[in-house]
Structure formats: C-alpha cells, structure tokens
Amino acid sequence: MLYASRCGHAFIDRALYLPKSWTSHRGRCDAAGVPGEVEFATKPALAREMVARALDAGTPAGWVAGDEVYGNDPRLRDELHERRMGYVLAVACDHRVATGTGVDRADALAVRVPSRAWAGHSAGAGAKGERLYDWALVDSSETEPDTPGCHRLLIRRSIRTGELAFYRCYSPQAVPLATLVAVAGRRWTVEESFQAGKELAGLDEHQLRRWTSWHRWTILAMLAHAFLAVMTAAARAANPSPQGLIPLTANEIRHLFTRLVGHTRHGVKQLLRWSRWRRRHQARARDYHHRRHASWVARRQ
Numbered sequence: 001m002l003y004a005s006r007c008g009h010a011f012i013d014r015a016l017y018l019p020k021s022w023t024s025h026r027g028r029c030d031a032a033g034v035p036g037e038v039e040f041a042t043k044p045a046l047a048r049e050m051v052a053r054a055l056d057a058g059t060p061a062g063w064v065a066g067d068e069v070y071g072n073d074p075r076l077r078d079e080l081h082e083r084r085m086g087y088v089l090a091v092a093c094d095h096r097v098a099t100g101t102g103v104d105r106a107d108a109l110a111v112r113v114p115s116r117a118w119a120g121h122s123a124g125a126g127a128k129g130e131r132l133y134d135w136a137l138v139d140s141s142e143t144e145p146d147t148p149g150c151h152r153l154l155i156r157r158s159i160r161t162g163e164l165a166f167y168r169c170y171s172p173q174a175v176p177l178a179t180l181v182a183v184a185g186r187r188w189t190v191e192e193s194f195q196a197g198k199e200l201a202g203l204d205e206h207q208l209r210r211w212t213s214w215h216r217w218t219i220l221a222m223l224a225h226a227f228l229a230v231m232t233a234a235a236r237a238a239n240p241s242p243q244g245l246i247p248l249t250a251n252e253i254r255h256l257f258t259r260l261v262g263h264t265r266h267g268v269k270q271l272l273r274w275s276r277w278r279r280r281h282q283a284r285a286r287d288y289h290h291r292r293h294a295s296w297v298a299r300r301q
Helices: 026-031 043-056 074-082 106-111 177-186 188-201 211-238 250-261 268-300
Strands: 002-004 009-011 063-066 086-091 096-099 102-105 119-126 129-139 150-158 164-171
Touching: 002 188, 009 188, 009 211, 043 074, 063 177, 074 086, 074 164, 086 177, 096 106, 096 129, 102 106, 106 129, 106 150, 106 164, 119 177, 129 177, 150 177, 164 177, 177 188, 188 211, 188 250, 211 250, 250 268
Parallel strands: 063 086
Antiparallel strands: 002 009, 086 164, 096 102, 119 129, 129 150, 150 164
16 A cells, blocks of 8 residues: 655554465465455455554645555545545446436546536646546535445546546535545555666565465565655755756665665765766656647647
8 A cells, every 4th residue: 555645755563465265275274374254355345454553643635646556445435434434446438426416427427517617737747747637527426424424436538549537536525526536646656656666675576475474575675665755855955956957756766775885986976976967867858758748638629
C-alpha cells in the first residue's frame, strides 16, 4: 500500500497474496514457512486489512484511490463509508451504478452525458507535460441514511482517442470536480513507486521461497525506497531547483549517495558538477516534451 502527498510518496505496508493453489495445499505452505492461521484472501480483502491498519494507527489521510480490482469490491467501499473516508476507485465499464432514473452500466451512462457537462482538467504532471483529459460527473442515488455523503460516478475521456475510464467516488461532503480528478491522478503514483522500488531499491530482485524471507526482503526494500523519498522531499524543500535544472529526484539522490558513500576516485565537487550537468540536460529534454505537448493541445483547441 502506498501513501502519497504533495511532497512525495512511498510504500507503508505490504501483504503477500497467496492463490488458492497455495492455501489449499497445507504441505506446500508448511514447506515455505507460511503460518498455519493464514488462509486464502482476495486482493481487496488484503487491501481492506492494510487500509484499516493505516487508519487505526492514525495515518493522516483524506482519500483512498485504487484500480478496478478494488473499486469493484463492495465491502471495501462499505468500510470506507463507515469510516467516512473519501475514495476515488476505478471500476469496469460494465459496473452498474444507481441513479435517479434507475440502475445502469457505467458506459451507458457516459453516452447520455451532454457535451456541455464535460470539462478539461489535468490529472497531474507527467513525463511529457500535464496529463490532460476530459471529465464528467454523474450523480448516484446510493446514499443511505446511515452513511450520508456524496456518491458520484466520475468519467474520464481521452482527448486523443476518446477512450473512457470510470471511477466510483464518495466524499462525506460535496467536493468540486477538480478535487476528484486530483485524487484519481494520485493513483498513478503506485506505478511510479513500483518502478522506482524495483530500479532503486531492488524490490523485485529477491529469489525467495519462504514466508519470513519474503517479508524481510520487502520491508528492507520499502525502507530504502522511503529513505530516498524522504531525502528527495527534504532536499527540494531546503534547496529549490535553480533555473535550468530539474528538481532533485530519488534516482539522482541514490546515484549521489552510492558514489559518495562507496569507493570512488572522483571528489565531491566533481560528483556534484556531474549531477548538475545531468539535471540541466534532463531539464532541456523535459522542456522540449512540454512545449511539444502544449503545441498539440493548442492545435486541438
């Protein structure tokens, strides 16, 4: 499970998913050191446990985001309702949503959205500029007396291909469309963190077949990734990026850390000069991609 904020993002919990082919074979589990009390649990069930642990521990959070595997689970949504925790959870196109005119598929509701109801918003900055999409909201009639709040279906439409994506949304009070779009965009930090965890902290480099070993390895990789995330946030807050350089990244901090701590024939000043050179060239590449993307958006409008 990932925790994301404006300053950065890092993993705060994990759970090993065991398919039924494992949990139904007790001898196989015993050989791998799986505790006897561990039974089969779906991925949404594991997510419910991790979310509950985080919130019970007092983790400051205002929203929960997830992909279709979790958005299609009614028990997860119900538990978040009970905690009055807002969520933006992706759902499939055939997901059925209750509205004032009845229950219908999400994609069928999208067809009936009038053109004036669509609005362009960015789901966050990407490698090539702002991730711009068209968005629309459909009110849902699923609010119950014991779980008051605002239920909606959020629809995302690609401005390039017209492809649609759907999200079930809940908030204790009504919030603007831009807020729900920002939460939906936060979900992409999961993929970013998995990639960074693998590339920078060796999250996927274990060759383990035992329960305890897997948990030890993953916690060490998560700690290394969290260290880089915290260092990156602290460095950006203390030293804003000069003009013409990209901000310090976790990848750059790892590079500097391993060179400065390990044995190297280069001095500190030379390593920092190389770092500034890399960041300057990366800034030029970023600006080129942003200008190209902005030009395409302008032509579309």
